[in-house]
Amino acid sequence: MQKSLIVACAALALVAGCERRPAAPAAAEKGPIEVPAIATPAGGAPDSFAPIVKRVSPAVVSIDTLSVAQNDTPWLELLPPGLAGPTPVRRGAGSGFLISADGYVVTNNHVVEGATEMVVSLADGRQFPARIVGRDPPTDLAVVKIDGRDLPYVSFARSALPEVGDWVVAVGNPFGLGGTATAGIVSARGREIGETFVGYLQIDAPINSGNSGGPSFDLQGRVVGVNSAIFSPSGGSVGIGFAIPSDLAERVTQQLIAEGRVTRGYLGVGVQDLTPALAARLDARGRRGAVIVGVAAGGPAAGRLRPGDVVVAVEGAAIASAGGLLRAIAEAPPGAQLTLQVLRAGRPETVTVRTARRSDQG
Template identity: 40%
Template structure:
């Protein structure tokens, strides 16, 4: 009879030396896992903060403002306080209130050992005196080298006896959502404060033409304006500029102007004392889905030209209704991308601009002008008279329109060159109303053809329906500013 087999634990069948080796490997694995867990914890930011703090500065500005005369007549005649208030009011010579000084706080950072300092324009705007305080406690007076209100950047200069500690700009395009960042500055006057967070979003636009903000949840408060936003390599990837807050304090939504925008501005301010941006000379709007449909375009991309005033684009042959598809070899996604690319281009450069015109692509060579010169030459709009005329009217597409007479042209401050139909009423709840059309607008084109009469507009509506279009593209001007609006055509 065969003996019954008995199962034994595996380790009992292994040699003693082998078991010892396996136990040793297991112990090493446990130690490795513990080390990995320790590395997963966020490291202290203290070494980085100590390294970059000497280059961050507090900025104090002082502005002399005229004294304001206090309210008069607040004490009734015969009051026992009448003499006291009269004496207080007349204390200054001739009763003139004394000027007073107003102070403001902000932040900044040194970008060169010879004393160039970057901050926000709104921190130093209108200031008579600017004082820069360093981490060491030393204070130096600063002069303004140049400012750029469009990006809210200012460049200052201080004179020091020795080379100053400074920081360098990093490539903000490499910043990813989720990357760690730290903000440094002078929040609420507390001085040299550090806060940490992550990149919450990229390519945010607030209100400016050249906006490219990094959004972060690192605490940014009043007084942080102009301070740096650092990556973990100690490079400046943004300049803290604004916050979104219902109460004036940080709620974790802060905005820093991207370093790649700031560096171009700083280079120009350092070289010229002012910015010099390229200028194409067109007014543009995004190509929306309904506009693309009305124009027979496959994709809603590019920038639609609404007007071509005197300037580089007009000299090169670009026209209203052209869709800019590429600029200097770079595909144009929308108007914001085009504006930024043009602004970053050198003044005087000749670039190739490809447009879509009447279903075909054409390329033009445009020599860019200077944006700042164009802004300075822009005339202000004339006042609009109060009394409108009441000419013949017709209603369609939710609009009541009338031919543009001389009386209406004068009322709407339209130049003699503008021809079209004046909008006298827009039906509330209509698509036209929802898309922003209002009484006083002037329709100059329909279906990319000029119109001057109601019959012209009716003909364009009929032609669009016959062509199977779902909408009709209108070129509308308001106070001289043009834009395209696509209105849906009701089936007959």
């Protein structure tokens, strides 16, 4: 079986820590792959995506995994050793991309989760055994390491996220076929899928099983997203894919390389979107935000936030949804003091609260 993109069928639903390691050293001998500016006719597509694909493809990898398959017959575990037969093995395949000359590879958590063996294959045919540096299930990101030197690598886009309508080029390993490029546009930003710390880029560049963990590039060859999920009633591409945006992906991968895990802030609040009906009840008509529906006793927000408060901004940045508030809290380090703008019984107030460490992270 291949490790596939997490697929939402009928309804949108998204289908650990390792040893502490130092941050990846900067490679003085080699820089990231650079793509010359590509002329785009006014109102049209580039004449060709070939220059981008040729430049970035050497840094895109295929990841083949072996893992122990879940035993569907638990009674076999009761048999004496040797009588239960060989241990069932599951094979998986996904994608990833190099972000350093010495072999750090970004991919999806669901590609490598549970893997007992991993082999990373480069576009030039070289293969390397890999080990997990760190995984972050909440964002479905992971970093693995291969031992190499002067490897080709790409960089994350560090400017503003792409706009809706901007071109993207996805490169990956669909169905184990190897290097495959598709192109499309950003269809939407900030898509929320279930309970997640990710506001996804929605793209229509076709991605399929095996594209998991592969990059989506802008026209300058910079990684703008990590392909992670698709919406599909059939399991195949219908032009609705989801990519983890580069700003979040870079923050998470930096922490995974440095510490093997990601640390997040916590306030101890339950939240939900501000619906029109709630806005009418809470004197917040015409506003967007997140409604506090519960505050944990003894938690960081106890005595500062109240059920019924409508959070409209954190640190001056507007909050449009419950997911947006949860992401803002999670991205703050433990011990950070956050300034929240809230509507309380229709009146604007400013609340400061200090984050704690999420309890599920030690």
